[in-house]
Amino acid sequence: MAEIKLSFKDERWSLKGMKALVTGGTKGIGRAIVEELAEFGAVIHICARNQEDINKCLEEWKSKGFSVRGSACDIISREQRQNLMERVASIFDGKLNILVIFHKKVVDDVVSQSPLGRMGKPKEISAIVAFLCLPASSYITGQIIKADGGFTI
Numbered sequence: 748m749a750e751i752k753l754s755f756k757d758e759r760w761s762l763k764g765m766k767a768l769v770t771g772g773t774k775g776i777g778r779a780i781v782e783e784l785a786e787f788g789a790v791i792h793i794c795a796r797n798q799e800d801i802n803k804c805l806e807e808w809k810s811k812g813f814s815v816r817g818s819a820c821d822i823i824s825r826e827q828r829q830n831l832m833e834r835v836a837s838i839f840d841g842k843l844n845i846l847v848i849f850h851k852k853v854v855d856d857v858v859s860q861s862p863l864g865r866m867g868k869p870k871e872i873s874a875i876v877a878f879l880c881l882p883a884s885s886y887i888t889g890q891i892i893k894a895d896g897g898f899t900i
Contacts, residue, residue: 759883763788767845767880768835770822773800777849779869783877785813789845792835794820822850845880863896 767784771777772793781791785808793815795801801817808815816838820831835843866872875894878884893899 760881761788762845762877762880765789765844765880766839766842767791767847768831768843769793769845769847769849770820771795771849772817773797773804776866776869776872777847778804779873780847780849780876781808781815782813783870783873784845784847784880785811785815787877787881789880790814790839791816792838793817794822794831796821822848847876861896861898865896867894867896 762784765784765788767789769777769781769784769791770793772781772791773795777793777795781793781804785791791814793801793804794817796819798819801819805815805817818831818834820827822828822831872894875892879887879892
C-alpha cells in the first residue's frame with residue numbers, strides 16, 4: 748500500500764513520526780494523554796508502577812492500531828527513572844520529541860486547591876496536552892497554560 752503524503756495543513760495537525768514518553772500512562776488523565784497522542788500518530792512509550800496494568804493497556808491499544816510500548820517504573824525512584832531513560836533512549840534511538848510527566852501526587856495537590864474541587868476530566872486535559880505537542884502550536888512558547896479549574900484566577 749502506498750504511503751499517504753500529508754499536505755502542509757495536515758502536517759500541522761499530525762504527530763506522525765514524533766516519539767513520546769508518558770509517565771503514569773495507564774489510568775485516568777495519563778491514559779487519556781497516551782490515547783490522544785496516539786490518535787494523532789505519535790509513537791509512545793509509557794511507564795507506570797504496575798506491569799499488569801501496562802500489559803492490559805498495551806493489548807487494548809494494539810487492537811486500536813496505536814504504536815505504544817511500556818515498562819514498569821516508579822518515577823519517584825531515581826534509579827528507576829535512570830533505567831527508564833536509558834531504555835527509552837535505546838528504543839527511540841536517542842530521540843524524544845514529547846515528554847509528559849504525570850504522577851498522582853500532582854493530581855492530589857491540584858484538587859486540594861481548585862475552586863472547582865475536582866481535577867480536570869481526562870479528555871479536558873489530554874486535548875490541551877495534544878494541542879501543545881502539535882506543530883500547529885509551535886509558536887506557543889514560554890507560556891504557562893493553567894488548566895487548574897480556576898485556581899489561578
